[in-house]
Amino acid sequence: MLTCFASQLQRIQHSKEKIWACQSEHLTVNRKSKKRLKILFILICCGVFSFSLIRSVFAVSSNTPVDEKKTQKRSIFSHDENELFDYTYCSPLSPLRIYVHESEHPLAQVRNFLNIWFIISFPALASHPAAMKTVDSACFVISVGDAATLNHTSEWRKNIVLVNVDSENELTPVSNEIIVQANFASGTFRHDLDITLFADVKRRNNETWRNRPPIMPIGRKKLSQIVYSENVELEEICSHIPCVRCNENCGSILINTTFCLLPSSRTFQWRLLSSLRAGCIPVVLSNTQPFPFHKELDWKLASLRYPLATMRFVPQLLERLSKEDILELRRRGRIFLERLDNAQALADALVAALSDRIMVELPPFYELAQAASHSESITEKASTLSRSLPPPSSLYSYRRWNNGNKLTFAPSLLHDVPMMPGGAAFHKGTKEKVVAMNSEIGSRNSNDALGLTRDEEQFTVVILTYDRVDGVTKIFNTLRNCPFLNKIIVVWNNNNSSPPADWLDMNDPFEIIMPKKNSLNNRFIPYESIETEAVISMDDDVYVTQSELVFAFRMWRENRNRIVGFPERYHTKVNSRSKYGLTAHHEYSMILTGLAIIHKEFLFEFTYNQHPAILEYIDDHFNCEDIAMNYLVAHLTRRAPLRVQKKTSLSNGSKVGLFSRTLHVRERDECMDMLNEFYGYNPLLFSQEVAVPLQDQCAHPSWRSTLFGL
Structure with a gap:
């Protein structure tokens, strides 16, 4: 019995343990469920509250006026490009016109004076050729x-330009006005409209070039320095890279x-100017800092840019640059400086x-040209030119901005108009008149067509003379x-x-042109009566056959950005002084303009973009105008001249000219030293290329020749 009771008691105890286990498990499940329900309830409440809050905010924003400044700022950065400018007074078919409000600042002042006897200076905005005296149009x-x-305030019209010369305080855009200033508040610079630069510049000083450091030598005593002005924390980085504080003039x-x-900082623009003035290549430590005229100047040609985070590695990256890259960066920097450095x-x-x-x-x-009024024509006969000259185009502005060309006017002639494809003349769909020398079988006569898939064109001969009548008559x-x-144009320099x-x-x-002053610079004036792009500059004592002249003209048509001609010269250095040389075996670096073909655009550049000091030197010494033209073309194009083989004597037997003077060669040496100092380097390039007619190539097998036949 006791055994049965004990076993029964064990069964009851076991049943209770099962019940307790089930109850415990049930309680655990209930607790977890309650916790999950609480979390779900909290999430639902938060969601409802957030939705209500967002809906209330939108409801308020739709019924409550927004701050006026915020509306203006938002409208600026959402502007439509089609509404940036008002073309009411800006017809694309007419020249640009501007009006400048009166101001005492040199950038706006009208200052009427002549730098030299035929050069008109435009030192400020109000005296720019595009400036008008009234605002109406x-x-x-x-x-x-x-x-x-x-x-x-610009409610009455668009196209307002505000030039802020205060580098300490900036203007904030309120509409579509163009703002030009050194600094912009964060997020207010508009890439399509605004220009950032240091505008508080002085009037041009014609002697500034004498204090400019030369482009050479390639390497300087210090590879790099961090240039700063503000109180910034640079202690750590300056332990690895030299630092220099630049407050004002730190050249x-x-x-x-x-x-x-x-x-990048508020003083970036004038620190950039200081670097360029010192011939120090700018390395910008920012991905976003804008450059002056960022849409026009290609600053990749004159500077380097690295993220600020890579500053420690920049010196090693700079050491990898080639000597050619360093010189070209510094050369371009000097060109860009000339766009920014004075009023x-x-x-x-x-x-x-x-x-x-x-x-x-x-x-x-x-x-x-009409305003200059530097000469008068006494005789003119009609020319036979039938085609019109190519119109100027903004497509060529990149080259003009970045190569140092004059920006004051629109050129009527351009030396880099592209050539048509070789198959253009033969395509059945070509309706335009495209001439090719071999467009018809057996039509390779030199007198029939010039070829090259260019329009037929002619050349103008300009002869500079004083009183050598017999020489001009022979020509x-x-x-x-x-x-x-x-046409033949005779520039008669004898006023007596x-x-x-x-x-x-x-x-x-x-045509005979009689300048008001006897000057060798008259040779390169772009006279309005020159109707061709090709200008053959000719002394009054040279002899050239028609076949030689036509062959040189053909060579020029393929090398329009080079001086193409016959008498060649070279340059060298002796004891750190420039030396002008007559012959140098297989190399040359200049073509004398006594018998050379030059594009008319370079006549514009020589007359209106040449520094007054160079033109004055030519007048004072009555020498060096041909060297100055070679320097100018080489500087603008970075191309060497092209020599054409001369098969006959260069002289026509006239009496000896200026080169027979005792000091002639010495003055040319001095002239080259002066030009080297002005440009900061010698831009002349050597060449071994000689253009030889096809039938004459066997006579000179060692020459590296350009072989095109008559």
Whole structure:
């Protein structure tokens, strides 16, 4: 019995343990479920509250006026590009016109003076060729001043340009006005409209070039320095990279440094100017810092850019650059500096930038030529040129901005107009008149067509003379009925006598121009009567056959950005002084302009973009104009001249000229030293190329020749 009771008791106890286990498990499940329900309830409540809050915010924003400044800021950065400019007074078919409000700042002041006897200077905005005296029909209205005085009100018209010369305080955009200033508040710089640069510049000083450091040597005493001005924390990084604090004029500190590392800050623009003035290549430590004229100047040609986070590695990266890259970066930097460094240069660049952005051309050059009034024509016969000259186009502005060309006017001639494809003349769908020399079988006669899938064109001969009547008459007789000759222009430099009357009986088109001053610079004036792109500059004592002249013209048509001609010269250095040389075996670096073909665009550049000091030197010494033209073309194009083989004597037997003077060669040496100092380097390039007619190539097998036949 006891055994049965014990077993029964065990069964009851076991049953209770099962019940307790089930109850315990049930309680655990209930507790977990309650916790999950609580979490779910909290999430639902938060969601409902957030939804209600968002809905209430949107409801309030739809019924409550927004702060006026926020509305203006939002409208600025959501502007439509089609509404940036008002074209009411900006017809793309007419030249650009501007109006400049009165201001005492050099960037806006009108200062009328002549640098030399035939050069008109445009040192400020108000005296730019595009400037008008009234505001009525101006495309742009420009105001120059500080942030406190510039007028933001532009309700009556668009196309307002505000130039803030105060680098300490910035303007904030309120509409579509163009703002030009050194600094912009965070998020207010508009890439399509605004221009950031240091605008508080001084008037041009014609002697500044004498204090510029040369481009050479390649390497300087210090590889790189961090250039800063603010009180920034640079202790750690300056332990690895040299640092220099640049407050105002720090050119003397940077002149021995190859690369200037420029962090982005409020003083970036004038630290950039200081670096360029010292010939120190800018290295920008920022991905976002804008450059001056960021849409026009290609700053990759003159500077380097690295993220600030990579600053420690920058010196090692700079050491990898080749010597050619270093020199070209420094050379381009000097060109870009000439766009920014004084009131005249900045005024020209600013108006050119406005022209590019609104796509309305600058005033054409003929307006300047009429104002110059440097000569008069006494005789003219009609030319046979039938085609019109190519119109200027903004497509070529990149080259003009970055190569150092004059920006004041729109050129009527361009030396880099692209050539048509070789198959254009043969395509069945071509309706335009495209001439090719071999367009018909058996039509390779040199007198029939010039070929090259270019329009047929002619050349103008410009003869500079003083009183060598016999020499000019011989040239007339030699060139009578010359193929592709458009006109002969005689520049009569003798103000004490008149040209012979029998020249008036010539049958070929010609003109006599009598300048007001006897100057060798008259050779390169872009006279309005020159109707061709090709200009053959000729002394009055040279002899050249028609076949030689036509062959040289053919060579020029394939090398329009080079001086192409016959008498070659070279340069060298002796005891750190420049030496002008007559012959140098297989190399040359200059072509004398006594018998050379030059594009008319380079005549514009020589007359209106050449520094007054160079033109004055030519007048004072009556020498060196041909060397100066070679320097200019080489600087703008970075191309060597092209020599053409001369099969006959160069002299026509006239009496000896200027080169027979005792000091002639020494003056040319001095001239080259002066030009080297002005440009900061010697831009001349050596060449071994000689253009030889096809039938003559066997006579000179060792020459590296360009072989094109007559």
